[in-house]
């Protein structure tokens with residue numbers, strides 16, 4: 323198998339893939355494939371229940387929160403947030419820390435007013451912008467806590483009484499933060515959680531009464547919550563595999579996950595900082611532990627290193643098409659040994675130049 327540092331769909335642990343594959347052939351001696359299970363039957367009910375309780379427990383959230391599973395990816399959440407929570411006369415705050423943050427903001431204009439409380443766009447999103455004072459009358463404040471394309475990450479969060487809404491797609495459950503500071507957290511599965519096709523939402527139940535307009539049920543957090551994510555036929559495979567990944571994380575423990583994440587990022591950033599050929603893109607104070615973005619001083623080394631790594635079975639380190647260079651994504655399924663392999667490859671490449 324290749325060693326995959328892609329930003330998503332991302333690597334999953336072999337043991338999770340093995341269990342998911344076995345379940346497709348036959349789910350736990352039930353005589354049915356996972357893909358044939360009735361979504362309102364006892365078996366899937368137990369899978370969903372386990373996924374929900376594992377997610378709450380790993381996030382350190384209590385009964386004030388509910389876990390929901392949506393299709394439609396991050397982009398659907400970009401639309402659903404203002405659709406549900408931004409009245410036409412109200413204003414929502416957004417921190418413009420990258421492409422996905424800007425895409426989320428673009429959707430707010432469709433439903434109400436918005437205010438940008440800090441942007442690093444003029445500097446190619448190389449840092450997390452300052453946000454200044456947060457007006458107390460905002461409907462909510464939206465942030466993208468980890469910016470997948472630019473390799474930046476919030477290392478502290480705005481302190482405000484305004485409900486915080488966060489896109490944590492590319493960092494969910496990689497570090498211990500106070501998740502209860504947020505009223506709504508969403509994360510597409512295909513990075514830290516599982517396969518594409520499902521998005522996990524943790525929502526404070528008091529938010530469910532805040533719906534601002536009539537909506538089709540499938541676009542309403544309130545109605546989805548009332549139906550425990552089973553308004554329509556859910557993506558059973560994606561939820562099951564995410565549950566396996568949550569179990570995997572539970573076994574490791576959040577402390578070990580966070581410590582390994584720090585060790586992985588430190589090793590790779592140190593290698594880049596000490597490289598005669600490479601340099602880091604994000605400003606040091608804003609560096610992401612999840613997506614490490616770097617470039618070659620001399621452009622001709624970019625393709626050469628990509629080819630050198632590919633010959634050693636390392637893929638997915640090409641930067642996003644909009645920024646170029648390199649990006650290595652160090653999500654939870656990537657081990658410290660995997661990063662050591664990448665670092666050895668970079669060092670060996672340097673010797674060839």
Ligand code: PMP
Pocket residue numbers: 330394395396397398422466468469470471489490491492510
């Ligand atoms: N938010 C973030 C932070 C992302 O990195 C991405 C995709 N890479 C998205 C949202 C969009 O997710 P999707 O393609 O599932 O809509």
